[in-house]
Amino acid sequence: MIGKNGLIFLLLGTFCLAASCNSSKLGQSKAETSGEESSQKTIVEEKGYDDMSEKVEKTDAEWKELLNDEEYYITRQKGTERAFTGKYYKTKEEGVYLCTCCGNKLFDSETKYDSGSGWPSFWAPLPGDKVAQEMDGSFGMVRNEVTCARCDAHLGHVFEDGPQPTNLRYCINSAALKLAPKTEEEPGS
Numbered sequence: 001m002i003g004k005n006g007l008i009f010l011l012l013g014t015f016c017l018a019a020s021c022n023s024s025k026l027g028q029s030k031a032e033t034s035g036e037e038s039s040q041k042t043i044v045e046e047k048g049y050d051d052m053s054e055k056v057e058k059t060d061a062e063w064k065e066l067l068n069d070e071e072y073y074i075t076r077q078k079g080t081e082r083a084f085t086g087k088y089y090k091t092k093e094e095g096v097y098l099c100t101c102c103g104n105k106l107f108d109s110e111t112k113y114d115s116g117s118g119w120p121s122f123w124a125p126l127p128g129d130k131v132a133q134e135m136d137g138s139f140g141m142v143r144n145e146v147t148c149a150r151c152d153a154h155l156g157h158v159f160e161d162g163p164q165p166t167n168l169r170y171c172i173n174s175a176a177l178k179l180a181p182k183t184e185e186e187p188g189s
């Protein structure tokens with residue numbers, strides 16, 4: 001026969017067991033949630049950009065299909081948008097600027113500055129050879145053309161009159177860029 005005290009003890013024990021079981025479950029689900037990726041749709045998903053590791057090669061007709069007229073003219077035909085007309089020249093929003101053609105991550109908003117030129121200006125691209133440079137002798141000037149290393153999109157030019165610490169000015173067409181606004185910290189980066 002169990003006395004009154006024994007019964008209370010038993011009940012208490014069961015309660016403690018349930019409580020400790022509960023709390024460990026709670027801890028587990030918390031860990032699961034923090035590991036989950038944000039369900040918010042990113043620009044990369046919206047635009048349907050594919051695997052970022054491979055070089056992108058498309059025919060002229062395919063690019064024309066994918067891009068609007070201005071994007072096509074600037075990125076595939078080395079055009080230049082008129083100064084002070086692009087959508088990003090005075091943007092101060094934090095984020096990463098992607099290649100509008102292939103989604104390659106090109107510039108961080110941290111390196112963007114107001115050069116007064118009327119085009120988005122950066123003093124450095126993101127590391128990892130995302131941006132390629134080649135000599136451009138058109139219009140009787142020798143300029144360094146800047147292209148996307150992944151899909152060869154024309155982005156703009158780089159000049160040596162930028163601010164510290166690089167003294168470079170990457171003068172980029174807005175139409176070649178897509179800003180992916182900074183969300184919460186990306187896991188694992």
Ligand SMILES: [Zn+2]
Pocket residue numbers: 099100101102103104148149150151152153
């Ligand atoms: Zn690209």
